[in-house]
Amino acid sequence: MLARSCLRSTRTFAGAKNGAINFTKRAASSSSSGSTAPAQPVMLNIAAVASTAVAIGSIAWYYHLYGPTANAMTPAEEGLHPTKYPWVHQQALKTFDHQALRRGFQVYREVCASCHSLSRVPYRALVGVLLTVDEAKALAEENEYDTEPNDEGEIEKRPGKLSDYLPAPYKNDEAARAANNGALPPDLSLITKARHGGCDYIFSLLTGYPEEPPAGAQVGAGLNFNPYFPGTGIAMARVLYDGLVEYEDETPASTSQMAKDVVEFLNWAAEPEMDDRKRMGFKVLTVTTVLFALSVWVKRYKWAHIKSRKIVYDPPKVGDGPAPRY
Amino acid sequence: MGIWDVITDIVEAATPWTVAEAEAAAAPAAEEATNEQATEDSKPASEEPEAEEAAEEEDAEKEEEEEEEEEDDEEEIVDPKEKFEEECRESKQCAPAKHHFEECVDRVNNGSKEDCVEEFFHLTHCATDCAAPKVWSALK
Numbered sequence: 001m002l003a004r005s006c007l008r009s010t011r012t013f014a015g016a017k018n019g020a021i022n023f024t025k026r027a028a029s030s031s032s033s034g035s036t037a038p039a040q041p042v043m044l045n046i047a048a049v050a051s052t053a054v055a056i057g058s059i060a061w062y063y064h065l066y067g068p069t070a071n072a073m074t075p076a077e078e079g080l081h082p083t084k085y086p087w088v089h090q091q092a093l094k095t096f097d098h099q100a101l102r103r104g105f106q107v108y109r110e111v112c113a114s115c116h117s118l119s120r121v122p123y124r125a126l127v128g129v130l131l132t133v134d135e136a137k138a139l140a141e142e143n144e145y146d147t148e149p150n151d152e153g154e155i156e157k158r159p160g161k162l163s164d165y166l167p168a169p170y171k172n173d174e175a176a177r178a179a180n181n182g183a184l185p186p187d188l189s190l191i192t193k194a195r196h197g198g199c200d201y202i203f204s205l206l207t208g209y210p211e212e213p214p215a216g217a218q219v220g221a222g223l224n225f226n227p228y229f230p231g232t233g234i235a236m237a238r239v240l241y242d243g244l245v246e247y248e249d250e251t252p253a254s255t256s257q258m259a260k261d262v263v264e265f266l267n268w269a270a271e272p273e274m275d276d277r278k279r280m281g282f283k284v285l286t287v288t289t290v291l292f293a294l295s296v297w298v299k300r301y302k303w304a305h306i307k308s309r310k311i312v313y314d315p316p317k318v319g320d321g322p323a324p325r326y
Numbered sequence: 327m328g329i330w331d332v333i334t335d336i337v338e339a340a341t342p343w344t345v346a347e348a349e350a351a352a353a354p355a356a357e358e359a360t361n362e363q364a365t366e367d368s369k370p371a372s373e374e375p376e377a378e379e380a381a382e383e384e385d386a387e388k389e390e391e392e393e394e395e396e397e398d399d400e401e402e403i404v405d406p407k408e409k410f411e412e413e414c415r416e417s418k419q420c421a422p423a424k425h426h427f428e429e430c431v432d433r434v435n436n437g438s439k440e441d442c443v444e445e446f447f448h449l450t451h452c453a454t455d456c457a458a459p460k461v462w463s464a465l466k
Contacts (some may be wrong), residue, residue, distance in 0.1 A: 076443040083454040086462050100466070204454070207407055214427070215434040216441030227450055232443060242403040251466050256407035260465050 079230035082197045082204035089264060095275045096268050102130040103247050104265025107258045110245050117168035120189035121269050124162040136162055143167045181222050183235030192270045199263050204228045206259040209238035406464035410457035420452040
């Protein structure tokens with residue numbers, strides 16, 4: 001309606017203006033050329049005014065249809081951005097806290113592993129990082145794995161070895177979906193790298209379930225409200241509750257403690273090379289400083305004779321007479 | 327295990343830059359081997375560093391446990407995150423966000439058809455932001 005009313009006003013305005021201009025022109029031309037017949041100026045005016053009106057109208061109609069951008073993204077769809085937490089292991093020269101990794105693995109095994117796989121981590125990777133060889137072997141032997149085909153071509157079961165990978169809770173994605181109401185629990189091997197916000201996001205997600213969703217929020221069937229999950233409806237319910245896990249080092253197992261430990265463990269699972277990487281980086285810096293110092297000394301050595309030379313102009317003595325003139 | 331392994335074991339145990347191996351159970355076997363084959367002089371050399379390391383670890387653990395006990399409220403586990411965020415929500419810093427959220431809740435309870443997700447986000451963001459360093463100093 002607004003567009004149409006605007007249109008009407010512009011048309012009348014344009015018509016009046018055009019008419020006025022053309023009228024003066026016609027008056028001028030008629031006065032100069034006398035009695036030559038004008039080529040039906042009224043019709044021309046009408047055509048010009050009408051085409052202009054149509055042009056303006058089409059622009060207005062187009063803007064009415066497509067002009068305003070559709071801002072479909074709401075904060076709820078975006079999800080709450082996680083707060084930055086001061087993770088110690090993310091500092092430039094800090095390693096993982098391996099006690100925390102050990103606790104985090106315990107949390108993963110006792111809580112997360114019932115739904116989430118950790119398929120890229122073998123038992124051997126745990127050795128020396130958070131388990132001893134014997135602990136890792138004992139853990140591996142708790143699970144059965146397929147053998148190579150025997151003489152009759154049949155595949156039997158054998159207890160796990162260090163070279164085996166952590167077992168997945170479900171046979172395949174379809175089974176996982178079927179068991180979880182259609183939602184697929186993602187593999188956690190690289191999850192801290194795979195999610196925007198990394199450690200902060202996962203920590204916030206695990207600890208961020210409110211007691212009840214805020215007033216008026218729509219939570220879908222089978223979903224739970226979590227502000228950090230894009231769309232706020234997450235299929236995973238809150239799993240970490242105070243005292244759920246009994247830590248072997250008697251750390252009080254509060255929700256946030258478990259979340260912190262398991263996130264650090266997952267960060268290790270995603271980048272097990274981090275400690276080595278930081279050490280390598282420091283080595284590089286050390287070697288570079290030595291080389292730089294060396295290069296400074298070499299430069300001084302090489303430039304010594306250039307810097308210490310003295311250029312003297314000793315003009316030739318030309319007799320006792322006056323200076324030669326050219 | 328040959329005699330050369332025994333010698334290298336002894337050397338590794340005696341040198342200060344030795345790498346701490348994760349093999350806990352392998353250590354006694356190595357010691358037995360040293361008892362059988364090596365001379366008596368080598369035994370203290372192989373045992374001393376381990377004993378020192380163990381002692382240091384114990385000390386560190388004790389200190390940590392003492393700190394925990396101070397924080398631990400007698401078996402009643404209080405989640406520091408929830409505690410500090412609750413304090414932060416009530417703080418002056420988050421008063422505007424809390425005010426808006428509560429007004430929104432009132433509106434919804436009086437029949438408005440909006441949702442308070444955005445207000446909730448602002449309040450939560452303020453609370454977590456304020457609580458983050460406190461939570462981290464409370465957690466291990």
